[in-house]
Amino acid sequence: MLRFVGRRALYAVPLILVVIILMFSMLHLIPGDPVQALVGDYPVPPAYRQAIEEKYRLNDPFLVQVSNYLINVAKGDFGFSYQNQRAVLDLILERAPRTILLASVSFALAIPLGMAIGVAAGTTRSAGTDKFWTTTTLIVYAVPTFWLGQLLVMFFALHLGWLPTQGIGPMVSRAQGFAWLLEKLRYLALPVLAFGIHEGMRVARIMRASVIDTISQGYIITARAKGLTRGQIIRRHVLRNSSLPLVTIAGYAFGSALGGAVFLETVFTWPGLGLLLVDSIRLRDNMMVIGVVIFSALAVVAMNLIVDLLYAALDPRIRTVR
Amino acid sequence: MSGVQRDRSEAGTTDAPEAPDAAAPVLLDVGCLKVHLRLGHAVIRAVDGVDFQVRQGECVGIVGESGSGKSTLARGITRLMPNVKIAELSGNLRFEGRDILNMGDRELRTLRRGRGFSMIFQDPLGYLNPTQRVGRQIGEALSQDATTGSYESRVWALLDEVGLPDPKNIARRYPHELSGGMRQRVMIAIALASDPKLLFADEPTTALDATVQLQVLQTLHRLHRERNMAMAIITHDLGVVAELCDRVYVMHTGKVVESATTVELFENPQHPYSARLIDLSTRRISQEHRS
Numbered sequence: 001m002l003r004f005v006g007r008r009a010l011y012a013v014p015l016i017l018v019v020i021i022l023m024f025s026m027l028h029l030i031p032g033d034p035v036q037a038l039v040g041d042y043p044v045p046p047a048y049r050q051a052i053e054e055k056y057r058l059n060d061p062f063l064v065q066v067s068n069y070l071i072n073v074a075k076g077d078f079g080f081s082y083q084n085q086r087a088v089l090d091l092i093l094e095r096a097p098r099t100i101l102l103a104s105v106s107f108a109l110a111i112p113l114g115m116a117i118g119v120a121a122g123t124t125r126s127a128g129t130d131k132f133w134t135t136t137t138l139i140v141y142a143v144p145t146f147w148l149g150q151l152l153v154m155f156f157a158l159h160l161g162w163l164p165t166q167g168i169g170p171m172v173s174r175a176q177g178f179a180w181l182l183e184k185l186r187y188l189a190l191p192v193l194a195f196g197i198h199e200g201m202r203v204a205r206i207m208r209a210s211v212i213d214t215i216s217q218g219y220i221i222t223a224r225a226k227g228l229t230r231g232q233i234i235r236r237h238v239l240r241n242s243s244l245p246l247v248t249i250a251g252y253a254f255g256s257a258l259g260g261a262v263f264l265e266t267v268f269t270w271p272g273l274g275l276l277l278v279d280s281i282r283l284r285d286n287m288m289v290i291g292v293v294i295f296s297a298l299a300v301v302a303m304n305l306i307v308d309l310l311y312a313a314l315d316p317r318i319r320t321v322r
Numbered sequence: 323m324s325g326v327q328r329d330r331s332e333a334g335t336t337d338a339p340e341a342p343d344a345a346a347p348v349l350l351d352v353g354c355l356k357v358h359l360r361l362g363h364a365v366i367r368a369v370d371g372v373d374f375q376v377r378q379g380e381c382v383g384i385v386g387e388s389g390s391g392k393s394t395l396a397r398g399i400t401r402l403m404p405n406v407k408i409a410e411l412s413g414n415l416r417f418e419g420r421d422i423l424n425m426g427d428r429e430l431r432t433l434r435r436g437r438g439f440s441m442i443f444q445d446p447l448g449y450l451n452p453t454q455r456v457g458r459q460i461g462e463a464l465s466q467d468a469t470t471g472s473y474e475s476r477v478w479a480l481l482d483e484v485g486l487p488d489p490k491n492i493a494r495r496y497p498h499e500l501s502g503g504m505r506q507r508v509m510i511a512i513a514l515a516s517d518p519k520l521l522f523a524d525e526p527t528t529a530l531d532a533t534v535q536l537q538v539l540q541t542l543h544r545l546h547r548e549r550n551m552a553m554a555i556i557t558h559d560l561g562v563v564a565e566l567c568d569r570v571y572v573m574h575t576g577k578v579v580e581s582a583t584t585v586e587l588f589e590n591p592q593h594p595y596s597a598r599l600i601d602l603s604t605r606r607i608s609q610e611h612r613s
Contacts, residue, residue, distance in 0.1 A: 219449055
């Protein structure tokens with residue numbers, strides 16, 4: 001088990017190397033001038049340009065820049081964000097918990113929601129009910145999260161005025177304890193709703209297909225022959241077996257969500273990694289962009305590892321193979 | 323699994339079957355049963371007016387080639403018909419005098435839970451839940467009314483009864499960790515857990531190795547005698563019939579073409595189709611002996 005985890009962690013090393021080199025090359029190739037972006041819409045004085053270029057070693061040859069960066073990363077130094085005037089790692093560590101919070105709460109909503117719909121649609125004996133859920137989930141899933149988010153804002157924040165339109169909390173807050181939690185939840189509600197509903201529809205569609213596959217298996221007939229009730233059969237024999245494909249796909253989706261839900265964070269001005277990434281790309285803050293992308297890649301690798309472990313926990317057949 | 327050394331003696335099962343007890347009350351009475359399946363626009367008359375009876379404690383064989391409707395008959399009688407569209411399901415279907423064709427779900431479940439009928443299937447791997455330990459799968463089928471012994475001890479007793487060594491260990495295993503023969507024995511233990519009066523066995527040995535087939539058949543025969551439990555064995559293998567059954571129904575294209583005692587059938591088949599089946603199976607046996 002430990003050996004397995006260790007081996008998988010080693011696999012991540014070449015992946016991260018490739019990610020870094022790719023990102024470096026791409027950022028090198030795209031047009032745009034980091035110094036100009038730093039200054040803004042003013043002409044850059046030549047002396048200032050030279051100073052900046054020397055300070056951040058922007059004129060070093062490409063290979064020197066890449067290898068310097070790799071050496072620094074190996075030492076745990078992910079560079080300096082000149083737009084934010086802070087270390088890249090600092091900023092990532094500040095932003096990541098917010099993104100993780102958003103993604104976790106959203107999936108905590110999406111998975112039960114999707115499973116409930118999937119099981120309802122997959123086990124129903126009425127073709128109408130199945131068709132209703134299949135169509136509904138498809139339509140809702142087709143709505144992009146940023147638009148769904150805006151609709152929610154228009155209704156719950158602007159029309160009803162129940163919830164804040166954006167942000168992660170009020171500028172000044174004196175709330176403590178339970179009131180503080182409630183306040184946080186009010187800010188979390190709309191982005192989580194948009195994200196959770198969207199992902200929930202994905203979960204529902206996978207779950208439905210998987211449930212239909214499971215209930216056509218022989219052991220469901222055995223369960224019926226035992227005289228179990230419908231509810232008992234679903235709880236004991238359908239749920240676990242049909243969760244297997246779900247773990248793979250939801251795990252992967254969660255991994256990408258950890259890298260920052262770019263659209264959603266932009267719509268709600270949720271100061272997580274997604275928003276950081278968008279801002280950094282716009283401002284040509286290359287070190288920052290690479291840092292966030294590395295974190296996303298690590299998150300996906302880590303989630304895939306967790307998916308594999310979960311899979312083994314759910315399916316004894318896989319445990320034996322290992 | 324070798325399964326050859328077992329403390330429980332299964333000798334004597336190769337004797338000719340005893341004559342059926344004609345005085346025993348009828349347990350299952352099937353009259354003019356029709357199971358028509360819908361496949362696209364076509365209707366398949368899988369079972370087309372079958373009369374069929376099982377008396378208490380008797381072992382009945384249903385033989386026929388693939389597609390003769392024998393499995394659909396068993397599924398129709400036990401009301402286990404999933405994933406098919408039924409065009410017509412009619413006839414007279416009585417278990418201990420109770421109409422099971424029009425029985426509600428709740429009553430049907432009660433009948434399956436205890437002292438009713440149960441079923442074992444051809445492919446034990448597909449019919450066992452791969453993610454659950456076999457002990458649990460047997461345990462959830464235990465009849466509710468019996469009060470003797472704890473849950474675990476009853477599961478262990480069943481595993482022992484079907485001839486599995488070291489029941490405590492087997493109960494903790496997952497289906498994929500067992501051999502085909504052991505899995506089929508677990509299947510049988512599940513079927514026995516509800517203490518049934520009638521056991522349907524749908525091709526119980528087809529998926530097994532030849533050596534294991536005989537052992538499983540002997541176990542079935544022993545259980546049939548020890549428990550005085552009626553059995554209906556669906557098979558295409560006349561050797562199985564000769565080994566176990568008191569009476570035989572020969573099915574062809576959804577109809578029963580001949581019904582006789584096993585001895586009568588083998589000595590003097592009435593229907594040309596039965597004669598051909600017997601001819602084919604004896605030829606196969608002699609070929610096996612030559613090779």
